Amino acid sequence: MSGAEFVPLSLPPILIASFAAVACALPGNFLVLRKQAMIGDAISHVALPGIVVAFLLTGAVSTWPMMLGAAGAAVVAVLLIQFVHRVGRIDPGASMGVVFTAMFAGGVLLLEQSDTSSVHLDVQHALYGNLESLIWLDAFGWESLLDPVALAGLPPELLRMAVVLVLVTGFIRLFWRPLKLSTFDEGFARTLGMRTDLLGLALVVTAAVAAVAAFDAVGSIIVIAMFICPPAAARLMTNALERQIAWSCLFAVLAAVLGYVLAGYGPLWLGAPDAVSAAGMIATVSGVILALAALFGPCRHRLGQPKGA
Amino acid sequence: MLDLGYNATLVMIGAGLLGIAAGVTGTFLFLRKRSLVSDAISHSTLPGVGLAFIVMVAFGGEGRNLFGLMAGSALSAGIGLLCVTWLTTRTRLAEDTAIGAVLSVFFGAGIVLLTVIQNMSAGRQAGLESFLLGSTAGMLRIDALTIAGGGALVLALVVLLRRPMTLSAFDAEYAASLGLDNRRIDLAMMGLVLGITVVGLKIVGLIMIVALLILPPVTARFWTERSDRVVLIAGLVGGVAGAGGAVISASAPALPTGPIIVLSGFALFALSFLFAPNRGVLAALADHLSFRRRVHLRQGLLALAQGQPVYEALTLRLLRRAGLIRRDGVATDAGRAAAAKALLDERRWQLLRADLASETAAARYDGLTPIESVLTPDQVATLDRALRPTVAS
Known part of the structure; x- marks a missing residue:
């Protein structure tokens, strides 16, 4: 494949998908270890009502209000889940199920009630994203990467996703020790005077920021899959958190690149004329990686469990 | 209410029966503290729907036969459920991680199949997207009967299995000492949940069907401390939400059935959460x-x-x-x-x-x-x- 075709059409989506995947996988490591994996699921469901409310308030499909709306909805959902869990004395899984399904239903209803036929805002878009349409029209080949005029025409999602990735990485680097400590031994962290509750909320907010940015670019399926699958697969590869995070980033990038290529070119190889959903294929590839790790990963068993069990 | 059309009445009866069955089944899931497993089951129906459509078209069928699509979705949901169980028991991953992984991967694979179908010549008007959010528009009489019948069947099975399931939920060790096999009881319970999901797919859609399984028992729990009454009240709440939601959504345009049913259930939950004696806020x-x-x-x-x-x-x-x-x-x-x-x-x-x-x-x-x-x-x-x-x- 020539650079003239690859750089404008495939390079930006692959980069965006990889950034999004890593940005979600990083906080996902901690969510999986803290047994909060389903928070990612809840966040990506409630982003829809957040986006719809932001649209109804501003009356336009513009990125920042919608991202704020989705992030706000995520925080509201997390607080509501805590509220139902604590005050109503309902187990966390069920209270999560109550909150996110109701908020999602509210979002769908609002969407149906409001006149959004004139704008590109629908449930399908929120689910699959439009990765394939994030192309770089100003590029003509590899040399465009050095051309400032052409670079200005890059899809804005690419820059946004890169910034979010830097933010997420920065948060985890900055709070590395407290995060690690409170994840593995929350009681001990609290005796050292750490505000583990605030740290937990900060982690969820970081996850929500990553989810919302990724959501805008690639849809919610990748978000849920990337929160959980690469960290879960990495968990089966090693016992050290540092190495687990490295593995999860590797798996995330692998899933993004392989998934995009398979979705775009796989059907052509099989003789079918049209590409399939890249977002869905990336999620599928991440599942295949997890399945392989679950079958052959060196640390796939629980400690103390006999090898044959 | 009386001037509902024939079609709307059918939908109301179907949704009501489905709601009762879902509420009653969901109660046992809730008592086992495994409510979110239903989320994995419901999302993993999607590849089955897609595959069933492709297979039916390949054999020269119409592809939109509800029964065939339900069979396909049941099959793939069953595989998803087995994956969750396998990941939880055979690897070190916790159940919530297994649920999240299975639901996102199966859903992603389903989306891939949906785009494949859109590219097929027979698939242009397949309308399989309606399974995501549910839709009662253009529902046939046979569809409504299938849903009502499926709901009634699941309900009957729950009534038969209620004793072992309650026992296993409250005291699994005692149940084992009586010679009951907890794993098989769990499997049966999940099978019933799977049945509800498959039956409810058409009306409520696979993203929101979990609400019908979770909201009624959570609502019922506010009113009583006795498991048999939780089951009854959950069935009542589910039935009211299902039938009521169907009636409301038929009363005006732009009120999609699935979300209205879920929000009716949520309204009942919110009322109970606030005003229930003893456990209410x-x-x-x-x-x-x-x-x-x-x-x-x-x-x-x-x-x-x-x-x-x-x-x-x-x-x-x-x-x-x-x-x-x-x-x-x-x-x-x-x-x-x-x-x-x-x-x-x-x-x-x-x-x-x-x-x-x-x-x-x-x-x-x-x-x-x-x-x-x-x-x-x-x-x-x-x-x-x-x-x-x-x-x-």
Whole structure:
């Protein structure tokens, strides 16, 4: 494949998908270890009502209000889940199920009630994203990467996703020790005077920021899959958190690149004329990686469990 | 309500039966604290729907046969369920991670299949997207009958299996000692959940069907502490949400059935959450306030009895309102009597708690309970004899 075709059409989506995947996988490591994996699921469901409310308030499909709306909805959902869990004395899984399904239903209803036929805002878009349409029209080949005029025409999602990735990485680097400590031994962290509750909320907010940015670019399926699958697969590869995070980033990038290529070119190889959903294929590839790790990963068993069990 | 069309009536009956069955089935899932497994099951129906469509078209069929699509979705949901179980038992991953992984991967694979179908010539108007959010538009009589019949069948099976499932939910070890196989009971329960998901797919859609399984038992739990009543109330809540939601959505355009059913259920939940006796928010708040009043009154009375000044504003207000002190803070006659009684009660408790032999009774001390409600009159008299020297001095 020539650079003239690859750089404008495939390079930006692959980069965006990889950034999004890593940005979600990083906080996902901690969510999986803290047994909060389903928070990612809840966040990506409630982003829809957040986006719809932001649209109804501003009356336009513009990125920042919608991202704020989705992030706000995520925080509201997390607080509501805590509220139902604590005050109503309902187990966390069920209270999560109550909150996110109701908020999602509210979002769908609002969407149906409001006149959004004139704008590109629908449930399908929120689910699959439009990765394939994030192309770089100003590029003509590899040399465009050095051309400032052409670079200005890059899809804005690419820059946004890169910034979010830097933010997420920065948060985890900055709070590395407290995060690690409170994840593995929350009681001990609290005796050292750490505000583990605030740290937990900060982690969820970081996850929500990553989810919302990724959501805008690639849809919610990748978000849920990337929160959980690469960290879960990495968990089966090693016992050290540092190495687990490295593995999860590797798996995330692998899933993004392989998934995009398979979705775009796989059907052509099989003789079918049209590409399939890249977002869905990336999620599928991440599942295949997890399945392989679950079958052959060196640390796939629980400690103390006999090898044959 | 009576001028519902024939079609809307069919939808209402189907949704009502589905709601009852989902509420009752969901209760056992909720009691096992495994509500979110249903989310994995519902999302993993999607690849089955897509594959069933492709297979039916490949064999020259129409592809939109609801029964065929339901069979396909049941198959792939079953595989998803097995994956969750396998990941949880055979690897070190926790159940929530397994649920999230399975639901996202199966859903992603389903989306891939949907785009494949869109590219097929027969798939242009497949309308399989309606399975995501549910749709009752253009529902055929046979579809409604299938849904109502499926709901009724699941309901009958739940009634048959209710005893072992309750036993396993509350005391799995006792169930095992009776010779019941907990794993098979769990499997049966998940099979029923799977049945509900597949049946409800057409009306509520696979993203929101979990709400029908989770909302009714959570709502019912606020009203009772008995599992058999939770089951009944959950069935009632589910039925009302299903049938009511279907009626509301038929009453006006742009009210999609699935979200309206879910939001009706949520409204019932919110009402129960706020107003249920004992477990509701308002009841808990009232409890808390009355406790606080009693603590303040008691502490105020003890301060009066020992001649200490009271500064705390709430305490002063409570004492004044009860007519125990005058506006200037001096105790009235009634106040002095109540204060003396409180002090005597406190002294008796002190003595009782110092005595190791009466440990059990002393454990009831919370600074509020009058000692007469714990001890018999002659036990109190014994305490008073021991107290007399101090009282006299």
